Every structure is written in structure tokens, then in C-alpha cells.
Amino acid sequence: GAVVSQHPSWVICKSGTSVKIECRSLDFQATTMFWYRQFPKQSLMLMATSNEGSKATYEQGVEKDKFLINHASLTLSTLTVTSAHPEDSSFYICSASVLAGTGELFFGEGSRLTVL
Amino acid sequence: AQSVAQPEDQVNVAEGNPLTVKCTYSVSGNPYLFWYVQYPNRGLQFLLKYITGDNLVKGSYGFEAEFNKSQTSFHLKKPSALVSDSALYFCAVRGDSNYQLIWGAGTKLIIKP
Numbered sequence: 715g716a717v718v719s720q721h722p723s724w725v726i727c728k729s730g731t732s733v734k735i736e737c738r739s740l741d742f743q744a745t746t747m748f749w750y751r752q753f754p755k756q757s758l759m760l761m762a763t764s765n766e767g768s769k770a771t772y773e774q775g776v777e778k779d780k781f782l783i784n785h786a787s788l789t790l791s792t793l794t795v796t797s798a799h800p801e802d803s804s805f806y807i808c809s810a811s812v813l814a815g816t817g818e819l820f821f822g823e824g825s826r827l828t829v830l
Numbered sequence: 831a832q833s834v835a836q837p838e839d840q841v842n843v844a845e846g847n848p849l850t851v852k853c854t855y856s857v858s859g860n861p862y863l864f865w866y867v868q869y870p871n872r873g874l875q876f877l878l879k880y881i882t883g884d885n886l887v888k889g890s891y892g893f894e895a896e897f898n899k900s901q902t903s904f905h906l907k908k909p910s911a912l913v914s915d916s917a918l919y920f921c922a923v924r925g926d927s928n929y930q931l932i933w934g935a936g937t938k939l940i941i942k943p
Contacts, residue, residue: 720873748930757920757935758874807873818864819931821873 720822737808853921
């Protein structure tokens with residue numbers, strides 16, 4: 715199946731700094747990528763839908779200025795957590811869909827963010 | 831609006847026994863249904879999907895799922911559980927857009943030796 719690479723897997727940062735997480739589709743073009751946040755023992759919470767070449771669509775309650783999403787190419791989307799605080803600590807997962815598919819998503823391995 | 835329910839937070843099964851992880855859905859129109867598995871500190875892996883055709887869908891790692899339209903269910907099954915099957919399992923249904931999925935809360939599957 716299609717491969718989605720997410721980097722970094724783990725990141726620890728100080729409060730107030732910004733962290734960038736990359737999501738790449740390695741062997742297919744992804745017009746749409748999704749960013750999720752997962753709290754311990756909970757399901758995935760969709761944060762935003764990222765479309766190549768256009769602004770991301772954020773879910774209700776997700777701060778656009780806090781979680782900056784850029785989808786500059788058909789194979790790369792980035793999530794930047796700006797001015798991170800301890801409450802932003804979480805597991806962030808990206809997913810991508812193939813250009814013409816049936817809704818099947820391919821997921822990155824996830825990024826564990828810990829803000830001190 | 832589309833929704834998915836996984837009624838069990840956790841399922842415990844002895845190794846070698848059959849397992850079932852339940853999922854029910856609510857959609858308008860024909861459902862596109864999916865099962866994903868998540869191992870600790872990992873992303874999700876696709877197991878199987880139902881779009882159309884046979885109600886019994888076979889997927890990865892020996893898993894299968896049965897689509898039941900009258901009961902609006904899509905339960906995940908495996909004839910003989912392995913300890914390595916222990917993980918978090920998510921059922922999902924396609925949302926209003928072509929690529930968005932609506933997720934169940936997840937079911938933790940524990941296989942005991």
C-alpha cells in the first residue's frame with residue numbers, strides 16, 4: 715500500500731517555542747491530507763483538512779494561528795505548533811488519500827510532542 | 831449525519847479463541863466502512879474496507895469483517911486470536927466529503943496467552 719512518512723517521531727521542546735511536523739506521501743500524490751490529534755486512550759480528533767495549494771480547513775475549536783498547516787506540494791504537508799505550551803503535548807498523526815480513491819486513508823507513524 | 835459506534839472500550843480474548851470487535855454505523859446512502867489498527871505509539875494501519883459486493887470482507891493479518899445492512903453493523907472478526915493482535919482497533923465510515931472519515935472511539939483488544 716501507499717506509504718506516508720511523518721517526521722519527527724518524537725520531539726521535546728520548551729514552552730514558548732514552535733515545532734514543525736512534516737507529513738510526506740512517499741509513493742503517491744495526495745491532494746488531501748488530514749491532521750489528527752490523539753489524547754491518551756482516546757480516538758482520533760480531526761484537527762484540519764489540508765488541501766494542496768489552498769488554505770487548510772480547520773475543525774471547530776482548533777486555533778488556526780496556533781496550529782499552522784501548509785500543504786505546498788502534492789507530497790508534503792506540515793503542521794507547525796506555534797508558541798507551544800504543555801497542554802499542546804499530544805500525539806499528532808497525519809493521513810493522506812490517493813488522488814482518486816474510495817476514501818481509504820494512509821497514515822503516518824505519528825509524532826509524539828512533549829512540551830516542557 | 832454519519833456516525834460510528836464501538837460499544838466496547840475493551841475486549842479480552844484468550845489466545846487461540848475467536849475474536850469479535852463490534853461496530854455499528856449510521857449513514858445516509860451506501861456506507862463505505864473501514865477498520866484500522868493502531869499499535870502503541872504508532873500511526874494507524876489499514877486492515878480492510880467494505881465498499882460494495884460480498885458482505886464478508888477479508889483483510890490483513892487474517893482479519894475479516896461482516897457487513898450487515900439490516901443491523902447496520904460491521905463487526906471485525908478473526909477465527910483464532912494471537913497475542914500480537916493486541917492493539918487498539920478503530921472502525922470508521924466515510925463522511926460527507928470523499929476522503930474524510932468519521933471515527934469510532936476505538937476498542938482495545940487484549941489477547942492473553
